[in-house]
Amino acid sequence: MPLNLLQKLEILADAAKYDASCVSSGGEKRKAGSGLGSVTGQGICHAFTPDGRCVSLLKILLTNFCMYDCSYCVSRRSSNVARARFRVDEVVKLTLDLYRRNCIEGLFLSSGIARSADETMSDLVRVARALREEHGFRGYIHLKTIPGASPELLDEAGLYADRLSMNVELPAEAALEKLAPEKSPVDIKRGLARTRQQIEASSERTRSRRKPPPYAPAGQSTQMVVGADTSSDRDILRASSRLYASYALQRVYYSAFSPTGHPSTYLPDKPAPLLREHRLYQADWLLRFYDFSLSDIEEAMPGGMLDLSVDPKLAWALAHREAFPVDVNRASREMLLRVPGLGTRAVDRIIASRRHATLRLAELARLSGSLARIRPFIVTPDWRPAGLLDQERLKQRLAPQPKQLSLGL
C-alpha cells in the first residue's frame, strides 16, 4: 500500500532527527521581494521540543533508503526501519505550506544514498532549485552534501543553499572504516575542501569588481557522533581543531550517540551521556571564543576525557589556582575570559563599564548574573576571596549538585 504524505513525513523526519544542527543563523539578509520568505541573519527557533532542542527548519530526509551500512545510523541498509521516499514536489509543498504558517525558517534536507552519491546529490539539488527558481522561495535552505558526489553537483548546491554540511561522523578514520565501511574519509574531506574553496572564491571580488553570486553564504558545518566508537574527548577535540583550521567551518556539531530502536549487531544501543556532549560544546566554545588553546584544555582533562562534574573552564581554573584571583577592575580581557562564570558578554560589559566607574560586587552581580561561581576567582575593592581559592573542597562547592531531571510540567 503506498504511503500517504503524512506517513512519509513521520518516517523521514524520524530518520533526520539525529542530526544535531537545526540553526538558520548567519549568511546574507534577504527579504521576500516578489517571492516568499526572508532571512534575518539571526535565525529563529519557531518551537522547542521536549528534548530542549530548537525547531528552526523542517529537517527531513528525501529518502531513507540507503545502500550504506553505517552501524550508528538508523537508516543503514541492515536496519529494518520503515522506508519511504519523498517526491521532489512533496518536499517543496511541505516546505512552503509550513513556511507560510510561520512554523519554520526553511528546509534542512538530507538523504540516504539510494543508488549513488551523484544521483542522491542531484535529487537534493533539484529540490533546492525548484524552491528557489520555480517558487521564488527566499527562506533558509540547508543542504547536506553527499561524500563522493561530483564537484559540479556540489558547486550547484551552494548556489541555492544558505548552508552546506557534510558529516565527518567519527573523529578517527580507523573507527569510521569499522563502523561505516563504505564511507571514504578522503571523499568526506575532499567535499569539505571543495566547499571551502567555493565559499572563499565567492567572497573574492573578481577583476571586473563584480561580486560573484553568493555561495553557501551561511558557510558550512559538520557533525561528529560522540560515543559510538572508543574515541576520547581529546581525540574529538583534536579532530575538530583540525577541521576548523582546514575547512573554514562555522560549526562542528557533536551528537551524543542515541538509541534508535534499531540496534546494529556491531553497536549496542547504549546512549552516550548527554553531559559529555555538553562538555564538548563548552570546550569547543572555549577554543573558539575564549582564547583557550587545545593544550590549555588538554591539561585539565586527565585520561583524555573532560571532567563531567565541572565545566572545562572551571576545571582549568581549579588546575591553575596560582593565576587567580583576578582584579576585575584591572585585568586584561584575556584574563577575565578565564574567570569561571564570566561569559564573553559579561566580560565586554565589564570592560565597557569600568571605564566609567570602579566595579564593586554589587555592580558585578548586575553585570554577570550570579556571583557564586565568580567570587573565589576575583578581587574587587570590597571583596577578596581570602582562603577560598586554597580550599580543597572548592571543586565540590562549585560543582553543580547532581539533580534528578524534572519531569513535571
Added chain:
Amino acid sequence: MLTVPLPDDCTPEAFRTAARKCLAQGLQPDEVIFSTSSTPSLFEEVGEESGSKLDMVVPRSFLDMMRKVLCHSASDRFALLYRLLWRIRSGERHILGNVADREAMQASRYARAVDKDVYRMHAYVRFAEREIDGKNLFVAWHEPQHRILQLAAPFFMDRFTNMDWLIATPVGTVAWDGRSLLFGPPAIRPSRTGDEVLDEVWRAYYRTTFNPARLRVKAMVAQMPKQHWATMPETAQIPELVKTASLRTKAMGEQPPDAPPRFAATLTERLAEKPHEVGDGTPLDLLRGQVQTCRSCPLYGPATQPVLGEGPLNAAIMFVGEQPGDHEDLTGKPFVGPAGQVFDRALAEVGIERSKAYVTNAVKHFKFEPRGKRRIHMKPSAGEVSKCRFWLQREIAAVKPRLIVALGATAMLGLTGRAVPVTKERGRILSSNSLSILVTVHPSYLLRLPDADLAALEYKRFVEDLRVAKRQLGTA
C-alpha cells in the same frame, strides 16, 4: 507637581514632544508625573512651552533604546526615560555606556524584555489559512507581553510580502494587504482556530522530530514559556510526549538487534561484486590510485588527501618540492599556492614550460598544526620523508627524467636519503644513484624573506639556478 497625559500606545514622537516640553521648562524628574490613566489627575497639566527653545542633542543609542522601552508594559517606563533624559541634559551623556548605572540598567532590561517579546512574536505566531470573500487570508492570534506590534510587524511584511495576513492580539491588530501595514484596535481571542496543515503536518512533524531519549523539559520551557503554548497548536502534544518518553526509551534499549530487511542482502552482494576502483592506464595513474590509501605514516589523518606529482609521463625534467601546502591539500594538485605562483613565474622567465615538466613533492601529505581558522605549515620529519621515498622513487621510475631539480633540503633528503647543505651545493648538478640532481632553494623560502632587497636578490639567484637546469637539458 505637574502631569503629562500620554496614551498607552504612546509613539516615540509623542513622548519626545512631551519630554522636550518638560525639559524646556526645566522640570525636574520629581516634578512631573507621566500618566496614561484616563482618570483625571489631581495635578495641573504641563503647559505649552513658554517660547524657550530646547537645544539638546540626544545620542542615537538613546533613541534606539527609547523606542523599545516605550513598548514595555511597565507603568514607570516614561518616568525612567525622563530621568535618563534629564541626566543626559545635565551632562551625563554616556550613562547608557555605563552598565553599572542602576537606571541605565533598568532601561536596558526593559529594552531587552521588549526585544525578547518581539523575537517571540516572530517565532511563535502561527498563521492559519482562511478563505474570506474569495480571498486567501492568513490569520493568527498571538498574545505578546508588551505593546510590540509596531516593532514586530515589519518582519512579517518583509517575509510574507505576497500574502494577505492579519495578526490579532490583546494589544491591537496588524494586517497587511500587500501594500501597507494597517494597525487596528485590540481584539478578543477568536473562538475558531485550527488549520489543516497545522493540525496534521505540523503537529506530526513536531512530535516526530522530538527524540525521547533526550528528554529535557526544563530547557524547553525556559526557551518557550508556557504563556505562548495556547496559541501554538503543536504544544498540546507535549504532556503526552513527556509522559511516554521514558517508556519509549526503555523499549528502545531492550530492542534486540535488527533482522536485516531482504534488500540489504541483495545490496551487500551487489556491493561486493563491484570491482574495486584502481587507477588503470599509465603507471602514474596506477600510482595515483595506490597512494590514496597510503597509511605509512600518521600524516594521512589530518590531511585532506595525498597530492601526487603532475606532469607528462615522458617529462625530461622533474621538480621535487617539500610537501603540499594549504592550497595543494585542498585541490589535490602540487604547487598551486603562493609558492607555486613564484615557481611558475620563475619557470616562465627561464622559458621552461610547466606543462612539460613533472612537478612533485618529497612528502605527499600536508603536515600542519591547526591554529584557529588557519593551518600552520610544519616541516616533515626525517622519518616521514623516508617513508614517503617509496612514492617518490616510483614516480622517478615511471617518468625517468633526465634531470631532477631538488627544491630545498627536504627534497634532497627525499631524493638521496642524505642531508645535503642546500646553500653550499646550490646551482650545481650532483649525481646520486645514477640520477642527475640540481639543487636550489624552495620557492617558499623566497616568500619568507622579510627584506625586499634580499628577496629580489634571492629570486634572481633562484632564476639563475633554473637557467642552469635549462642549459643542462639543452646540452644533454
